[in-house]
Every structure is written in C-alpha cells, then in structure tokens.
Amino acid sequence: MKLAIQTKDFSFTYPKTKEATLKGINIPIYANKVTALIGPSGCGKSTLLRSCNRIHDVYPGNSYDGEILLYDNNGEKAENILQYKKENDLINLRQRIGMIFQKPTPFPMSIKDNITYGLKLSGIKNKTELLDRTEIALKGAALWEEVKDRLNNSAMGLSGGQQQRLCIARAVALKPQVLLFDEPTSALDPISTASIEALISELKNELTVLIVTHNMQQASRISDYTGFMYLGDLVEYDVTETIFLNPKEKKTEDYITGRFG
Amino acid sequence: MNRLLLNKIVITLSTLAALMGISFLLWILVTLSIRGYHSIDWHIFTTDLVNNGLRNVIIGQFILAGIATVIGVPVGMMAGIYLREYGINSKFAMIVRNLSDVMMSAPSIVIGIFVYGIFVVPFGGFNGWAGVIALAILMIPIVVSTTDSMLSLVPQELREAGIALGASKAQVIYKIVLSAAKIGLITGVLLAFARVIGETAPLLFTSANNNFFSFGLSNQYPSLTVSIYHLALFPSQTSQNLAWAGSAILTLLVLFINLITRFIFKPRKQK
Numbered sequence: 001m002k003l004a005i006q007t008k009d010f011s012f013t014y015p016k017t018k019e020a021t022l023k024g025i026n027i028p029i030y031a032n033k034v035t036a037l038i039g040p041s042g043c044g045k046s047t048l049l050r051s052c053n054r055i056h057d058v059y060p061g062n063s064y065d066g067e068i069l070l071y072d073n074n075g076e077k078a079e080n081i082l083q084y085k086k087e088n089d090l091i092n093l094r095q096r097i098g099m100i101f102q103k104p105t106p107f108p109m110s111i112k113d114n115i116t117y118g119l120k121l122s123g124i125k126n127k128t129e130l131l132d133r134t135e136i137a138l139k140g141a142a143l144w145e146e147v148k149d150r151l152n153n154s155a156m157g158l159s160g161g162q163q164q165r166l167c168i169a170r171a172v173a174l175k176p177q178v179l180l181f182d183e184p185t186s187a188l189d190p191i192s193t194a195s196i197e198a199l200i201s202e203l204k205n206e207l208t209v210l211i212v213t214h215n216m217q218q219a220s221r222i223s224d225y226t227g228f229m230y231l232g233d234l235v236e237y238d239v240t241e242t243i244f245l246n247p248k249e250k251k252t253e254d255y256i257t258g259r260f261g
Numbered sequence: 262m263n264r265l266l267l268n269k270i271v272i273t274l275s276t277l278a279a280l281m282g283i284s285f286l287l288w289i290l291v292t293l294s295i296r297g298y299h300s301i302d303w304h305i306f307t308t309d310l311v312n313n314g315l316r317n318v319i320i321g322q323f324i325l326a327g328i329a330t331v332i333g334v335p336v337g338m339m340a341g342i343y344l345r346e347y348g349i350n351s352k353f354a355m356i357v358r359n360l361s362d363v364m365m366s367a368p369s370i371v372i373g374i375f376v377y378g379i380f381v382v383p384f385g386g387f388n389g390w391a392g393v394i395a396l397a398i399l400m401i402p403i404v405v406s407t408t409d410s411m412l413s414l415v416p417q418e419l420r421e422a423g424i425a426l427g428a429s430k431a432q433v434i435y436k437i438v439l440s441a442a443k444i445g446l447i448t449g450v451l452l453a454f455a456r457v458i459g460e461t462a463p464l465l466f467t468s469a470n471n472n473f474f475s476f477g478l479s480n481q482y483p484s485l486t487v488s489i490y491h492l493a494l495f496p497s498q499t500s501q502n503l504a505w506a507g508s509a510i511l512t513l514l515v516l517f518i519n520l521i522t523r524f525i526f527k528p529r530k531q532k
Contacts, residue, residue, distance in 0.1 A: 058424055087429060095427040105422035108441045117436070118426040170426065 002075030004178055004208035005029035005052060008067040012047055015061025021047050023232045024066065029178070029225075031075055034200060034209040036223035036240065038216060040255065043229040045212045049180050052210065053097040054081060054090055070096070073177065095122055098171030102183045104163035106155035111147050114155045114166055118174050133173050141169035142199055161192025168199060172207075179203065181211040185218065197222050216256055220244050228252045290512070297509025300502040310472045310488060313499055315507055317474040321483035324476075325389065325468060326458040329396035333457075334450055337401040341408025346434050358409065364402040370462035372398050377466040389475075389482030392468025396457045403456060407449025411442040448522045455518040459511055461486035485511055 006029070012022040022044045029035050037045040047056075056062045069078040070093070084090055095118075107114050115134040124130055134151070138144040143165045147158070155166055164184060171179055181200065185193040200209055200222050213219050219226055220240060227237040228251070236243060236252045247253045254260050308314025340357070348354025372395055380391040415438050423433035439446070468482035470491060475483060485507055492504035 053425060055421055055425055058421060058430075091427045091429065094425055099422075099425035101418050101422060101425075103416070103418055105416075105418045107419070107423070107437050108443075117428075121427050121432070167422070174426070 001033075002031040003028055003069075003071050003078075004031040004075070005071070005210070006069045006078070007048075008069065010048075010051070010064070010066035010068055012044075012051055012056075012065070013063045014047075015059070019232075020065075021232050022051075025234050027227055027234055027237055029208060029210055031071070031177075031208050032204050032206075033224040034204050034211060034222055035225045035227065036219035037210070037212045037227050037229060038214075038219050038255075039229035039235075040260070041214075044232045045227075045229045046182055048229070049182055049210060049212045052081075052178070052180055053094050053099055054084065055094075055099065057090060070177075091121075095174050096176055097178045097180060098174060098176040099180045100164070100167055100171060100182065100184045103187050104160055104167055106158065106163045106166055108156060109154070110152045111155045111158070111166065112151040115170050115173050118170055122174060137169040137173035138166075140172050140203075141165045142195060143169055159192070161188050161195060164188060164192065164196060165199065168196070168203075172203070176207060178208045178210065181209065181213075183212055183214060186214060193218075216244075228255060230255070293505070293509045293512050296502075296505035300506035301509065305503070305506055309474050310470075310483065313503060315485065315488070315503065315510070317471070318483045318485045318488040318507070319510065321471070321475070322458060322485040324478075325392050325396060325464070325482065325484055326454060328393045328478075329400055329457055330450070330454055332393065333397040333400035333453070334404055336397075337404025337453075338408050338446070340401070340405045341412065342434060342439075344405070344409045345412040346430075346438070358405075361402040361405045364398075365406060368462075369399055369460055370465075373463040373466050376463065381467055387467065387469035387481045389468045389478030389480065392464045392482055392484065393478065395463035395467045396460060399460060399463055400453045400457050403453040404449060407452070408446060411445030411449060412438060414445065415441045444525060448526050451518055451522045451525070455515050455522075458518070459486065459515050461490055465490070 007025050007027050010022060010025045011020045013020045025048060027035075027048075037048065039045050050056055051064065051068060064082045066082070067080045068082055070081050071078045081093055084093060107117060109117070112134055115137050116130045119130055119133055124133070135144060135148075138147065143162060146162060147153075147166075155163065158166060164187075168179075168184075184200075185196050188196065197218065200211065203209060204224075211219075211223065223240045225237065226240040226243040228235045228243060228247075228249075230251055236247060236249045238248075243252060244256055247256065304313075305315045306319075307316060309317040340361070344354050344358055348357070376391050376395040376398065380394055381387055384391075419437060419441060420433050423437045424430070428436070464484050464487050468484060468487070470487045471481045471483040473483070489504050489507040489511070492500040492507065495501070
C-alpha cells in the first residue's frame, strides 16, 4: 500500500505552554484511503490535522518537533514538511494538501469566483480552462446541478450544506493529493451530513482523506483506518473494523463504548 | 405593592428622561426648519457669500471634507489593517490603538491650533490646505477605529480558509477579509465624513473663510461652518437669516449622510 503521509516522533507545542500538546506521534496515512482521528475534546486530533498543512504557522510562536513526511504521488519520494521555511514552500504545500473546516467558509464572492480563486492563485489564467475546472470541481462535489444556473450569485446565499460542498469543490479544484477535514459535518443537519459523507467516500478514488470527527458512527461509516488519540498521544491505530470491534487497548474500548469522553 | 410602585416610578422617570432628550433634539430641528425655511431660497444656492448667497461656502465645505477624506481614509484604513492583521496584540499595536482612541476624543479646537502652529504660521497665513489637514487629522483615528473593529468581526476561519488554499497573507487580506468587511468599512468612512463635514473649530484658524468662489487651496478658503459662525455674530438681519439657512442645510446634510449609513448597514443586520 502506498503512503501519503507519515509522521515520525512528531511533537507539537503551542506558544506560551510548557507541555507539548502532541507527544511523539507516529501515524501512517495511506494513499487513497480515509483515515479518521477520534478522541475526546482536547486530545490533540485537530492539532495533528492542522499540522499537516502547517496552518498553525498563521499564528506565531509554535514549535514543531520530529518529522511529517509527505510522499509524492507514487508513494516513493518523501519530503519533511516541517523543514519548509519560505512562504513559497508553504503555499506549494497548501496547494498539495487542502483543508475543509468545521464551519463552512465560503468567500464573500460569487459561487464561480469561490472556485476560481484558488485556481488563479495556482497560476491558471486561461478563461476556458478556469470554467472547465470549475464545472468539474462542482460536479465532483455533487453541487453542479443545484448551482449551474446561478454561478454568478453570491456564495453566501447557499444553504449550510451547499456551502460546505462548495468549500470541498474549491479544495478539490486544485487537485490536491490530500484533503484534511476538521469535523466537516458538526455544523450541518443529518441530510447534508449524509451527502458530505457520500462525497468523502467517493473522493478517495482520487485523493487521500484525513478526517477529524467527534462522531464515532461517522468514523466507522466512512473510514478505512482509525486512530484513537488521548491527551496528546496516539493510543491505538488500526484498520477501522478492528478499532471498533476488537480494540487492543482498554482506553480505546472505554471510549468507543461511551464509558468516558 | 411596593415593588409595583417602584416599578412605576422607575418607568415614569426613565420615560421622562427620554422625552427630555428627544424634545431638545426636536426643538433644534423645528427651530432650524422654521427659520431655515423662511431664509432658504434659490438665490442662496446660486450666488456666493459676497452677494448674500451660500454657493461658494457649501461647495468649499465639500471640497475641504472631500480632500480630507481622500487623505484620511487610506491612511486610517492602512493603519487599521496593520493593527488587526499584522500587529494584532503586539505591544506596539496596543500603544498605537490606545493613542488612536485618545486622539478620537481630542477636542477639535486643539487640533485646529496644532495645525495653525505647523501649517499656517510657517506659511505666512490662513490657507485651505491647512484646513484639509486639520480635518484629515480629525478623521484618521475614527477610520482607524472602525477599520480595526470591523476587521475583528471577520471570522478567523475565513482567513485560514484563504491560507489553506495557498494564498499569501496579503492576498487573503486584500481579496477576502476586506471584501467580507466591505459594508462595515463603507459605513465607517461615511460616518467619519459626516463627522468632519460639520466641524468648525479645526477650520477657524486654518482655512478661515473667503467671500468668493475659489479652488485655490493655498489661500483663505470658504467653508459653510465658519461662515455660519461669522454670519451669526454679525449684527444684521440678512446675515443672521443666512446663518439660519446655512445651519438648516448643514443639519439636513449630516442627517442625510447618517440615514444613508443606516440604510447601507440594514441588510446585514437582518441576516
């Protein structure tokens, strides 16, 4: 199996805190699979996710330790993304690793411009190509049928679920290798949640998904691998079925059976 | 019973207080409207102060406030963007933010005298540019403060979403954050404009006044507010009527600008 990301003894410390939030994490993220991170609030799962595209760097004073290796499309050559220092390297990284947030974050512009924004940043100027990629991205996010007649309307007029699919389309348009989802459905109703989950399962044909979720049913429904985190440690990592049916660690079992957390 | 009585007393007192506030405002508006109505005619808008009209001073006021806006808004907005997006909570940003707040409540006459000292005395006399600078100085802290607070309303996730798509910080600020805060920023500019267009004190010792139509900002420059001040003191019925007309026009202008800002801001509140 091909690797997409592999962390090696990865530790992370927020500014002005003494103790590390993540302590020596080793987790493989396999290509074209969905990997879910579960665990109680404050266990560090979002911190780990947000390290993978270095979005922490928006705020000063964090410290990274260890390695996060990002593999190329063939799963052979790897680069340690923690070594990137220049803004240009980080921009390239973020075009290879997209991110979807908890709350939908459409930009205050038209539906079409939301998609073309990232494409233009990546250097595409040709109008036909921009339009084609927009259509492909919206179709990929199962949104095309709903918005094709109003591409020039403001994205703020869409429903919450549509906005979230627009954000996915926006990220997919850049053809990233990996998509990071940070509790993407916790602000959505059950129907929108179902459509986002179906979308994630389809997306893994083209890319790798790493998702943080509070919802254990969601993790068991959509993921191939699951990591259970607690107090900054990766307690257990395995095939999703094993984690949910035969966990090796007592802590994992207690958490998934709802005895704590 | 006691509680009910207390309740009634408090309601009566606060209603009376509210009525008192409103009645003064209405009194001013009614007096201005009546006096102004009797004094305003087309003659006022077609002739200059020298012929007992207000044309040159109204246009002069707009030109002074307009140029002050052109100078003050970019400076104030850039400073506001620095405070919210780059400085955030650094010590320097905190100091600048506090100083700007202090400046906002600085008496406008003090700013007038300051500009008199550095732009009137060294240049040998009253001039329009000095008036423009005084108004701009008055405007900058208002724009800084509204920009700062409007940008703070833009959710942090929106900035992160831009960064996560591979935009640089500057691209995120100028393309996404500013456009998300657009309505608030426009409102801030309009309110700052409304504030300076009614100012007299900063103009009194800087641009002074001029009886004739003028585009020459390096000489004494006509303005409505300073004219009202001089006309009202002048012992002649014609002058005082003209002062009433000017006051009514000025009040309507400020009222109108404030109403526009309300109108612009409304759709956002409904969301």
